[in-house]
Amino acid sequence: MKAIVDADECTGCELCVQTCPDVFEMEDDIAVVKGDSVPGASEEDCRQAAEECPVECISIED
Numbered sequence: 001m002k003a004i005v006d007a008d009e010c011t012g013c014e015l016c017v018q019t020c021p022d023v024f025e026m027e028d029d030i031a032v033v034k035g036d037s038v039p040g041a042s043e044e045d046c047r048q049a050a051e052e053c054p055v056e057c058i059s060i061e062d
């Protein structure tokens, strides 16, 4: 599974980092995805972060 943040849409609210710090981190006030793929143990939190993003700019590829 992969997660992608649309940097043009991200408002830098940090909600995804709080929900799933294993996958998301802040870089220059924008959320970025750590690594190439989402670790299996973090998939559920990652999906939750995508669902909760206020501007829906996180997409998931299975």
Ligand code: SF4
Binding pocket: 005, 009, 010, 011, 012, 013, 014, 015, 016, 017, 030, 031, 052, 053, 054, 055, 056, 057, 058
């Ligand atoms: S929750 Fe969405 S808008 Fe907020 S920092 Fe994460 S990707 Fe950006």
